[in-house]
Amino acid sequence: MRYIDEFRSPGLLRGQLEMIEEMGSNISIMEVCGTHTMAISRSGLRPLLAPRVELVSGPGCPVCVTAADDIARAIAFAGLEGVVLTTFGDMMRVPGPRGTLSEANSRGASVRVVYSPLEALRMAAESAHTRVVFLGVGFETTAPAVAASLVQARRKGIDNFFVLSLHKLVPPALRALLEMEGFSIDAFLLPGHVSAVLGSQAYSFLSEDYGIPSVIAGFEASDILRSIYVLMRMREEGAAVEIEYSRAVRPEGNRKAREVMESVFEPVDAEWRGLGTIPASGLALRDEFRDHDAGAWEVELPATARDTGCRCGDILCGRIKPMQCPLFARSCTPENAVGPCMVSTEGTCASYYLYDYREGERLDG
Numbered sequence: 001m002r003y004i005d006e007f008r009s010p011g012l013l014r015g016q017l018e019m020i021e022e023m024g025s026n027i028s029i030m031e032v033c034g035t036h037t038m039a040i041s042r043s044g045l046r047p048l049l050a051p052r053v054e055l056v057s058g059p060g061c062p063v064c065v066t067a068a069d070d071i072a073r074a075i076a077f078a079g080l081e082g083v084v085l086t087t088f089g090d091m092m093r094v095p096g097p098r099g100t101l102s103e104a105n106s107r108g109a110s111v112r113v114v115y116s117p118l119e120a121l122r123m124a125a126e127s128a129h130t131r132v133v134f135l136g137v138g139f140e141t142t143a144p145a146v147a148a149s150l151v152q153a154r155r156k157g158i159d160n161f162f163v164l165s166l167h168k169l170v171p172p173a174l175r176a177l178l179e180m181e182g183f184s185i186d187a188f189l190l191p192g193h194v195s196a197v198l199g200s201q202a203y204s205f206l207s208e209d210y211g212i213p214s215v216i217a218g219f220e221a222s223d224i225l226r227s228i229y230v231l232m233r234m235r236e237e238g239a240a241v242e243i244e245y246s247r248a249v250r251p252e253g254n255r256k257a258r259e260v261m262e263s264v265f266e267p268v269d270a271e272w273r274g275l276g277t278i279p280a281s282g283l284a285l286r287d288e289f290r291d292h293d294a295g296a297w298e299v300e301l302p303a304t305a306r307d308t309g310c311r312c313g314d315i316l317c318g319r320i321k322p323m324q325c326p327l328f329a330r331s332c333t334p335e336n337a338v339g340p341c342m343v344s345t346e347g348t349c350a351s352y353y354l355y356d357y358r359e360g361e362r363l364d365g
């Protein structure tokens with residue numbers, strides 16, 4: 001525990017807050033990672049740093065950026081004869097145009113929660129007459145493990161294992177945000193886990209093409225405060241991409257993880273909730289793995305999504321804060337979520353609801 005305690009020392013945190021306070025200018029920073037959003041809310045940093053530092057949450061929750069149509073597609077797969085859809089627990093309650101996977105399950109569809117793609121692969125190996133589909137949701141952090149499960153399926157001849165790949169890539173989303181009209185963030189707090197795979201070099205375009213300072217941060221409050229100070233300093237001295245989370249991230253990233261990911265997947269255009277279609281921002285199975293690609297299956301989808309009034313799309317682009325959604329803490333709560341940002345344990349609305357919002361406080365809607 002000693003190692004952790006050093007990061008949480010009150011003296012260290014006080015000193016870091018003072019250093020930020022002494023910086024002359026204000027700054028708005030987007031944290032591009034749901035785990036950072038949770039860590040910032042849980043440690044109470046937003047009110048402590050305001051108004052000098054405005055922290056804006058970005059599209060860093062993989063569940064939240066999944067398009068409503070993709071959830072509808074997953075539900076349609078789960079209803080197919082002889083198919084079991086496997087997924088991480090967070091996806092079960094995300095509302096799509098025809099309800100949630102959990103509701104589909106109670107109506108007779110076959111959906112099972114798994115903790116890893118390897119567990120889904122094992123299910124396929126043990127039930128040769130069932131087609132087991134793994135719902136591949138996540139960023140560069142989860143895609144290598146899914147790729148490894150496909151390599152294993154191929155090696156062991158498990159031909160009833162399939163992946164519906166909805167994976168997303170972080171750098172193209174950052175570029176899309178920066179190109180978006182009205183987007184005005186001064187700096188990025190970059191994700192720790194994704195960057196452990198990608199490395200820092202993958203983000204060099206942020207400073208080179210856009211002059212935006214960026215720091216790859218760890219998840220302790222002191223990591224985040226140190227990164228904010230570095231970002232403020234960079235604004236004065238010149239933009240760069242720095243690694244604060246050096247205990248997990250190298251400039252070159254994790255080559256092995258990237259190699260397995262690139263051997264199985266190739267970049268394709270992908271639909272993001274709130275950001276629309278972003279070129280080369282998703283991962284599809286390469287031709288060699290076509291036999292395991294559930295994405296090639298044809299299913300009937302509902303014509304249009306019904307309008308629930310959810311503003312997750314605006315939240316994910318940093319246009320509004322959760323409390324500005326008229327449904328926040330009224331009809332939308334973690335127990336009764338209207339949108340994915342309130343469902344996921346990494347969702348922006350869920351983290352604001354749990355840590356930043358006090359019952360009875362005035363909401364901006």
Ligand code: SF4
Binds near residue numbers: 325326333339343
């Ligand atoms: S509060 Fe609920 S309805 Fe509003 S944006 Fe967040 S998840 Fe969507």
